[in-house]
Amino acid sequence: MPTWGEILQELRGVMEKEDKPPFDMVRRKYLKKLSEYTGRDTILYATNWTQPTNIPSEMISITDEDIQGFMEVISGLSGPNVDLIIHSPGGSAEATEAIVKYLRSKFHHIRAIIPYGAMSAATMLACAADVIVMGKHSYIGPIDPQVIVYTRLGIRGVPAQAIIEQFERAKKECNENPKNLGVWLPIIEQYGPALIVECEHAIELSKSLVLEWLNNYMFSNDKNGENMAKKVADTLANHSLFKSHGRHIDKERAKEIGLKVENLEEDNIFQDLVLSVFHATTHTFGGTGAVKIIENQLGRAFIKQVSPILVAPSQGEKRKH
């Protein structure tokens, strides 16, 4: 299996030979090889979110702008089958819905490949596939929405479900003893007029989208598909169950929940090619200013970048979202 270090060596070799940045060339080589091996169109959707950086989260989130990227890469693809390689921390549920609608208008069978991590709205995107491919090290995450709240301590991303639960607790404690109001008031004051209802709607939206997609695609041929879809959507949206929005759900847990997950390790060549694309992509993030890449096997790409700054490269720590 080509490792991170072996892809790095390959990049060094190409750089020496060609005297130009080798990242696009090597990444595209493996993307093309993967597509040739599977006989399917292949789209990479990846952002620089697992390497230590100070990139603003909106640059690496799923946003409406990504539609433009998908328009670029879908152009020229014949379908009807596509492999979508996802490496993303998530983002807007509404943008994810638009991406799913667009992809589904072009492709009949979608296989989501998660070489490392797809969290939150990126998990929702994976749930719109017919099947998900994960490795032993891969993970998805809960889909309960986060709400941005402007507090006295600054801007915070808070789980919508936690806000509702906290409000219910405040109501209960204040009913039991009105003196508790003095303790709760400064907290509740920060909620604003419509926050609780917005939270309820946000939870309902992410759950209903995933339920609809699972029903229509992943479990469409299953006798008990509707119930299976409901079980998965309810579980993934349950903040109280996972306790943290950043909780990792590995391959085996994803299967237990009920998702249709195939093992990346089942086919060695396939695994090698997927991981080569992934390593070449993370090297691209490390060695250029690219922070988001949407790309197909023909080399057509939508690339978002920030001005690169010279920093000593490192591996390990993860970025906070």
Next chain:
Amino acid sequence: MDDHKIKKKEKEIEEMKKLGDVAGIEDLMAVYGEYQSLMEIATQYLKEAAPKFTFSTTDRTS
């Protein structure tokens, strides 16, 4: 390396160059006048990056 392997390698490089010709990061940086800085970043990254182990007790994933 025998002739067959050399030819295969050369073909692979040619194919990579073709894929590299499709608009990408290099063109993006050239348009924004930052090609030179891209070269510097890429060179430094490829020179200094090395596989290594990092031990951390920090959990900043959530």
